[in-house]
Amino acid sequence: MFDADRPIFSSEQDRLNRAVFAKYLARCMLDHHDSESLVVGLYGGWGAGKTSVINLVVEELNFAASNMEDEEKPIILNFSPWSYSGQHQLIYNFYRRLSSALRSVPYLTHSERIIHLLELYASFFTQKPIPKSLRPKQSLWRKLTFKEQEDVYAWESGRDLTQVKAELNELLRRQRHKIIIIIDNISRLYDYEIKQIFQIVKSMGDYENTIYLLAFDKEQVIHAINKIDDSHDGEKYVEKIVQLPFEVPPILQQDLENILADRLEEIILTIPEDAWNTEYWADVFYSSLKFFFQNCRDITRYVNTLNFSYSRLRDVVNPVDFFALTAIEVFMPDVYFGIRDNKDLFTDLMDNVYVLDEEKRAKDRLRCDEILARNKRVPREILLELLLLLFPRLRQIYQPDLPFFHSTTVARKLKRICSPDLFDAYFRLSLQTGQIPESEFKTILALAADDEEFDQVLTRLNQDDRIIKFLDQLDSQVISHIPHEHIHCIVNSLIDNGDLFPQGISGPLSLSTPMRIHRIIHRLLQRINTSEDRFAMLQNAIARASKSLYIIVHELTEQAREHTEEEDTFLPIEFRDVTPEQLNLLRKLAASRIESWAKTGRLSEHPRLLPILFAWLDWGNEENCRHFVEQMTDSDRGLITFLSATLDKPITEAMHQYEKKPEWEEYLKDIEAFIPTKKLEPHAKTLFEDPYFEKLKEREQLGLMIFLDLIKASTSKIIPQTSP
Template sequence: MIRQGVDFVKVQDILADTPLENPADDRLGYAPFAKSLAEAICKFNDDEGLVFALFAPWGSGKTTCLNFIQYYIDAEKGEEKPLIVRFNPWWFSGHGDLLNQFFKEFRAALGKNDIFKELLGKLAGFGEIISDIPEPTGIVKYLGKILPVLNQMPEKQAWEIKEEIAKEIRKQDIPILIIIDDIDRLSADEIVTIFRVIKAVANFPKTSYLIAFDKDVVVRALKRVQRVPGDNYLEKIIQVPFDMPLPDKISVRKLFFETLDKVFAGTPEDLFDQTYFGNVFWDGIDHFLKTVRNVKRLTNALKITYPSVVGEVNPIDFLAIETIRVFLPDIYYLIRSNSEMFSGLADRQGNLGPNIEKLKLFHNQWLENLPEAEKEIVKKLILRIFPKLRAVFENTFVSDHNWRKQLRICSPDKFPIYFKFAIPEGQISNAEMKAFLVLAGDKNSFGKLLLDLANQHCLDGRSRASVFLERMEDYTEKEIPKAHIKNIFLALFDVGDHLLLPEDESRGFFSFGNDVRLDRIMFQLLKRYNNQQERYEILSEAFINGSALSTIVREIAVLSQQHGKLGTDADDEKERLVGAQHLEELEQIGLKKIKDAAASGNLINLRNFANLLYRWKDWENDEAPRKWIESELLTTNEGIVDLLVGFLSKSYSQALGDRVSRSNWRLDPKVLEPFIEPSTIIDRARQIFRDSPEWLKGEKRIALETFIKHYDLRAKGKDPNLEMNEASSSY
């Protein structure tokens, strides 16, 4: 599900990797350097030309600097300024016509000045001669044959024309500056060929070159092709080298922040923590913003990806993970594929996921494979957005500080959104959540919403109701208006039984379902009231008017536990949500509802039937549920089986080596003893199983068969619960 109502990025909003041309637009401090270099070039006036070189890394603004130099040269007054020829060999790489294009550019530039008209024809002839090479298939093959061809040509055909060109240039006494850019984008062989051309083919008098490239790239290329140190080779070609000044880091950051403000426009203010942003930025993001091109790469990526998840992710975490995606793609894919290693909490035993030893092995391994210069930066950035890793690198075990509500990437619920750039199907967006909670102003609307969500499902099979109830806990502290709490309770205790869905139950030692989620919501909302009387009044009204008997009875039982009932220790008086008298009155409300359901014949069909019988026994006496069972259920075969189905339960176990958990049906005869003597129905149960009537299907058959099996185990002096555990682990 993609967030609706978000304006996606327009093409014109993307920062093109286009160099600047006017020094007035300079934001990185290149203009003063360019002006000084332009003045030096203009003052140079010698028959022998020079080769100036401008060294700078990729993405640092070499072309912008060249543009500024040309701007200042064009602005010079007087005859000493050179005529400029711009040439970019990368445009023609692989086309087989680089020399032809070079001389076309040369002729076009000289043609702007009338005094060079006689020279144009000679340049055209020279260009045609040296460009007339069979099967031009690319710059390497094309230019690589220039010198051999020139050597084989009759001297009058090429060298005499070149000498005539040289004489004409000397006669006019106008210096020429040929600017060549993007040499470092060529292949190694092409780089070597360009330098050969500069020295051997177009080394005309009064003709200088200004070439710009990443020195490290070119040095490696020259060493690979020439088998000599690249620095030594360059020294023979270049007379005046310059290292372009690095961009002012403050200016680069300023450009980044200005662009980021536009990207994050529309982000809810409560999601942007300035302190957290500062920590994440200085601990990692700033390291990668070395050039303007880096800024453009990152902000352009954000302009594409952020609009689809704005308001559904923490903007700072999204910025951090996008920084990793753009500049460290291998680490990004590692994180994306290993959610349990990065998101959530860490614990020593591994009850909540991989144990600490497994975590340390995993994270130390990938970190070790990073370049030494990157290790500390990446580790700091990862630690900021994934606090779980503090257990690995700092031996500190942190707790969840409302990460889901803050839409943090370290929340397992939010983690997938950061890598899909959209809300996964079936999940509930932050915008939806806020809209849904508005419905709590009306109990009927809120109740209908809960029923609708119970019938909608996520990709993992859970109902959307379970997702909503989990998310609802993030808003119980203060976001839900206190005036809406009563309506929420009226709705929950009216439709709550329809939310007790088996597909929403977790498996394992820490299993829970929507019943537990409802418990937590009730407790959190009730604590918003200052006294027990107010809480009682809200609960009593909701229980009296509600139809969700299983949910009502369960919540009363939870309140009973606070008072030391049902085998639990009593909480301190100040921790109890209701008083002792309040509890007794609520129990009576629950008891009446149970007896009404029994009288109507509906009790046997309710969820948690066995639990309802136990509460009936606790709140009235042992005999009441016994008499009802004897008169209403034990008189028919179907009634006996329905009783057994009500006590049937399922547990899950996972043996060593199992990749998934195994389900086990349980129906220990002892759980029936408070209500009937199991021996009084065993013979009838065996007979029903032997007869196998047509209605004995599904859970009815499972319940009957499990009861007989476990009864026989008890008869042999064995505990069926232990036997089932041993059977599971033996697979």
């Protein structure tokens, strides 16, 4: 497969039809008959393919050399300055490489003298001695008469720089070889190193029969020279040095499309056949997406990102939508974040709450225009065309007079990004766990104008594991800015959904979810002027709640602490949320809700069964409560559930440390509050001794064993003993 991020090395790998240009460039250098130094420039931006063109040029030079006589073959040096650092290091290594290239040519006439002069010349700049191996060989008489110096420097030769260069140029001029020096990656250097390369080419290394091929990003080099010289003459400087400029041929759009299709093939094979819509992809790609890609490296960046993210989200996203969104993420990150943080703008999240009138349309257009303005990659109309395809709601803003059809049901079925239920999934990898952008948070609060909509959004937040973050953001100064007419909706939804949320763990530095909900409800109620209105609001919320029960018990328990003088939360009556009489009425209402759950069979399945039973016992009809427990424990499943609820703490402790604690006996009182333990003993023994016992879960087995052990029941099967 073609790798768009690696340079090619031969014309056989050429997918962009640049071999012809490379041959022409190589022939231009070989056909240059003037012996004076020539500087050829190869201009191209990042990812334009300069290194690939250079490799094709070298291939052509080597091919041409194979048909030349030895005395005519070009001497090629491919120098990469990026491998070296520091001004003197750059000069030193350039001459080291050049000297090495000349020494490797067996058919170079006067080679020993040329190399010596080159080393002598370089020593003037590097301030380093000439290597012993490259000094001229001394005659036997001189070896006997004079002691060889350890270090030999250029200035000790008795000749100045001009004389050395003149003799070197004369010897090179007589050669039939061309010395072709290729310098790539110039744009990657530090500014002062870029200037140093041009000084080498024009002043130090402008030798006879020498041709330089310099590859760089012209704009970047000009900027670097302007910065170094503190002037605006960088362009003139480059034009003065580069005598024969060439631009890397632009990549044909069709070639880019073919390479992109090749790179995407492996990813597309992982997509279920019925999930890929070729017509929709064609609409997205040919109308807008294809203009995002300007070179091969763009393709590599895009495919690498897509390869990583799509494999993790492919089961929850529409592939075409995700391919398009990934292009926005890679090439226009600011636009991507704008989409992510404005869910209400790009989906119909709030369209059932607010009518999209002219005023609202104008405001939404301003918001969308600001996001479009963040784009510096493609013309505005191209990006807008893409967004109109991805987010049909925008057509109501930008094309209100044009008819179009959009089905929210179909969008949800196809997992389109425009569906509010699926929008967040597309950004799952770019958001911190549980994060809610400020714009989305405000949108959610605005939905409190409608009970059903707000209830649904809390359900979605819970499904996305973001409900705790929402409660955290809500439990702040935000509460003081919530419109009065929205308070009842928030209280209703929290009371109705509270049991469904992760409960959390209470600690010195943290609050459980029920306590966090109580704080929010309390602060909302405090914004209501009279206790009668506060009572009516709680009464309505409890009466309407159908999905939660424990949160009601917890809320009224916390409300009671304002009425208890022994509690540090005790408040005078005028500061309480409700009066004592109102609290008692709310308790009776809660007890009736508990009885309703008991009659429908839902109560026994509740994970917080014990505190709910105690609330029923304290606030409602004791006889009915005990009768429920008696009936519940008649069944095997009911008895196991009841013991698991009443002995929850001993079971948890036993699972972590298999050791019986004396204080466990206190939990028998919780059982006795509802039903005598002696009445449960025969049933519990039967379950323990039955083979069915082995099929129970660990917590259920422990519940039975701890109960029988605490009541000291005698069983035919031995109860595993724990140390006291």
